Amino acid sequence: MKNCIVAQSGGPTSVINSSVVGVVIGNKEIKHYDNVYGGINGIEGILQNRIINLSELTDEDLELLKYTPSSALGSCRYRMKDFTISDQEYLKFFQILDELDIQTFFYIGGNDSMDTVSKLSKYAELKGIDKQIIGIPKTIDNDLLYTDHTPGYGSAAKYIATATLETYLDSSVYSNNGIFILEVMGRSAGWLAASAVLAEINGQPVVDFIYLPEGKFSKEQFLNEVNDKFQKKNKVYIVVSEGLKDETGEYLFNTANSNIHDGFSHVQLGGVGKYLERLIVENRITSRVKTLELGVTQRCAMHLASMTDIEEAYLVGKDALKCSVQGYTGFMVGIRRLQNNPYRIETYKVEASKVANNIKYFPKQWITPEGNNITPEAVEYISPLIMGEPNLLIKKGLPKYMDLKVK
Amino acid sequence: MKNCIVAQSGGPTSVINSSVVGVVIGNKEIKHYDNVYGGINGIEGILQNRIINLSELTDEDLELLKYTPSSALGSCRYRMKDFTISDQEYLKFFQILDELDIQTFFYIGGNDSMDTVSKLSKYAELKGIDKQIIGIPKTIDNDLLYTDHTPGYGSAAKYIATATLETYLDSSVYSNNGIFILEVMGRSAGWLAASAVLAEINGQPVVDFIYLPEGKFSKEQFLNEVNDKFQKKNKVYIVVSEGLKDETGEYLFNTANSNIHDGFSHVQLGGVGKYLERLIVENRITSRVKTLELGVTQRCAMHLASMTDIEEAYLVGKDALKCSVQGYTGFMVGIRRLQNNPYRIETYKVEASKVANNIKYFPKQWITPEGNNITPEAVEYISPLIMGEPNLLIKKGLPKYMDLKVK
Known part of the structure; x- marks a missing residue:
């Protein structure tokens, strides 16, 4: 036996x-x-x-x-x-x-x-x-x-790209559209967030900015580029990895939850998506910001x-x-x-x-020089995996x- | 012409x-x-x-x-x-x-x-x-x-029932499973939340409790029934309408966001799902509670x-x-x-x-006497719509x- x-x-x-x-x-x-x-x-x-x-x-x-x-x-x-x-x-x-x-x-x-x-x-x-x-x-x-x-990975990527496509359509119906933030999983590596680049309408990607843990993130640059895009298009679609870090290497979801009064120490104010939402609202770009955390649906x-x-x-x-x-x-x-x-x-x-x-990070050379999107090489890599x-x-x-x- | x-x-x-x-x-x-x-x-x-x-x-x-x-x-x-x-x-x-x-x-x-x-x-x-x-x-x-x-409605119901099924499987994998709360849309009427009753594994519904705006909700009863179920099964799956109200007729998401310091008046602490999560944690039933807001994916x-x-x-x-x-x-x-x-x-x-x-409410006679689930008549009504x-x-x-x- x-x-x-x-x-x-x-x-x-x-x-x-x-x-x-x-x-x-x-x-x-x-x-x-x-x-x-x-x-x-x-x-x-x-x-x-x-x-x-x-x-x-x-x-x-x-x-x-x-x-x-x-x-x-x-x-x-x-x-x-x-x-x-x-x-x-x-x-x-x-x-x-x-x-x-x-x-x-x-x-x-x-x-x-x-x-x-x-x-x-x-x-x-x-x-x-x-x-x-x-x-x-x-x-x-x-x-x-x-x-x-x-x-x-391929199934999660296919789900994220489809959800991006569908929520993009949902968030674009009004004449005064706001800013939509999709928060996806990925504590250390940005592979999942990157997959949102595959979502296209009429041959054009629907996502304006993708922020990965492997990219350099600056709040000032973020606010500037989001504001510019919003002034131009009246809508912005943003995808962000839950594990995005600030300039000092600190997780933004930590920053988001650290400055809370004692009485609220049990309250989780949300992840990095909610944090970016508050950043946009507090800097008066617009108050019409919606954040969606895809959560566990990504993996099941x-x-x-x-x-x-x-x-x-x-x-x-x-x-x-x-x-x-x-x-x-x-x-x-x-x-x-x-x-x-x-x-x-x-x-x-x-x-x-x-x-x-060990961790395999998303390759830095597949992030655009501005640090806010993904290159065609990455698209070529991810694409066959969702078929x-x-x-x-x-x-x-x-x-x-x-x-x-x-x- | x-x-x-x-x-x-x-x-x-x-x-x-x-x-x-x-x-x-x-x-x-x-x-x-x-x-x-x-x-x-x-x-x-x-x-x-x-x-x-x-x-x-x-x-x-x-x-x-x-x-x-x-x-x-x-x-x-x-x-x-x-x-x-x-x-x-x-x-x-x-x-x-x-x-x-x-x-x-x-x-x-x-x-x-x-x-x-x-x-x-x-x-x-x-x-x-x-x-x-x-x-x-x-x-x-x-x-x-x-x-x-x-x-x-039929498409949203099909999506909610499928997401319920899949997130139930996702939330049941560990030996120490916690409590899962799914928050679905429905400010005034509970039709959407009710559709989660359709999710079944091996012929059994996976959802333990469904709370609708049309039902009578009592915090005390909620904590008791969730605690009982958790002691028995070591896991509880809850579905809740965003428009759930307390005994006084006040929206629970209002209650959830009202007791916040001035400095945080711009902070939305989340909806009714997050509120129930805090209720469970604060009453020490378990700290292993996860909340998912399905958000706009339900409608697109x-x-x-x-x-x-x-x-x-x-x-x-x-x-x-x-x-x-x-x-x-x-x-x-x-x-x-x-x-x-x-x-x-x-x-x-x-x-x-x-x-x-006008608003067509979910029929009270389709809510179980305990106010925490849905009757077979409702299943018969919803079922053909998702085919x-x-x-x-x-x-x-x-x-x-x-x-x-x-x-």
Whole structure:
């Protein structure tokens, strides 16, 4: 008897379950493992023996799961201790794997999860434990090194660009239009905000300014350029990363919430979007400013996912399984872009330790010299990732999704 | 030469342009008018002679327009004076119609717009002006009397139910899940919030509590029921109308923003969702509370519109044209539901004056006795309105929309 287990970690994405399905179907095809187990709530749940058998899922279940957003196995934000300090969890983890005859652990996640993959595989190697640990990339933030892009990003980018297009139309209907600010996710890297550049009406981008954490942001310049644009067009559409910083490197959402009376210390005045709104109003450019935080919809809107992204998430799952058959451990399956026209990729193996705890920033040379927009090179990079629409199973007018945790 | 003109008013919806296309194609079929003009920015723009010729649009343009969200002709929030006080605008309006040989004015809007339809038609009648004024209903709020429902509502309901489903999955991934609050539009009526009841996983509704302006809301009861549910399930999903009021009839978002120091009088602390979040945190139920305001995405997400809604918006436009051929004036085209299984409707004519300045509230008998959820009768009412998915024209991975204002 030889089994494997797959689990999910960190913030959900629309396509994170496609990778699970990739592992399960990959194994169905070559029958390398007797059972593919699923760990509930990532490594945290595995350590509590919360494990289900995914090999019992029907083909219909798997098809549904492939098109269900958000970690169906549940997730965690659990960092393993350094095993040189304490290896209790490590012992327990491998004991649980032993009890279920599990040879390989697949972990779907971002750079924190790759840290776990790296630590577990190193520990196994050190102790002569014959188990394999393989990483499968996932994050809407697209901030993993050693992979052209991450599964999850394309769908978030497609959602953001569509929401930009639709809210642009919504915010342009009056003769006295104001300023619209769209705040998108991205604490450290601006990949998500950059995707708004794809939104076009009549062949023209609808966004006037995009501000990323990687750009140089100056309040004075911001107020000047927004004011100029507003005087010219009577409307301005702005997209901003939640992680935008000021000239001193301080997060603007911190600044926004720091100058609050004691009695309001529990009150979160909102993110960077609301902060920029107040800046515009206080400087009397106009009082007609509307801010929208897209929030978690960015990472779970499967109804608007990119088919390219779904298939790539599926592929890295499947290729992780192949990678385990070949005997690898401590590796992550990365994506290499071969060409853009037509778009072609291949997967390859990269040491999880290289990916762990690193951040891939949006390239500075893809930000315009003014620091307030994105270059055509970035458009060329993002564009292929949002292509294709999934054909979801619709029941009573709504997409049908499944939840393995309550099954 | 005999022409007509159509214009849009009030807040946009996803399907408001389908009604414009209904008028234009309705006329193409029977060739009653030589030209169908479009007024830019509603009656405000017509009074400024900002008018385009919609009969010049190609079939391809019209197809694109039918599936473009948000008022493509622009909108306004313009209330005409009572003509017994001043009829200057009325004189100007009919003079502009005369200059372009316009016989009929079609106005797409909510109860304010039906007030305009009523006033203009009464004035014309009084002065013996041979012009017709016809109303076409539209509002995501579904709060117009004398129509079973309003075009725009079904698409907003479908979007809200889908967003509920997806954010429920997103908010359920951790072992220590918190409380999720979704704030939806609806200042006076709870129709939009009620639609969240449609979201189901494995045949079970995902929403624990829905609070509408029409229900009786008590802070004490709210805290008790949320606490009970949280102790039982370790997660709670709440949907709330922006217009929820407290026991005294005061809007909770007013309460939320009233107790702010002078220095922060310009700061909007957020809506009712954020207010309930603070209530939960301050009463120490849990600090893990997340609030999402869906915002304007509710009324412009054509990518998730209801095909039933699109076709009905088109139909009321087309039937408004027929109504004008029959010589009517001062009427709105309403929708009458004939049956549910299979769902069938017909249109009929109702005096715009009856619809004007009135609000159709969510029926109290469709709220559960506890006041915190929705009955199966309401599900039966809403369900048929969200059926069907449009087949949008996709270009480079994004829906292709048009904007008549910049054409």
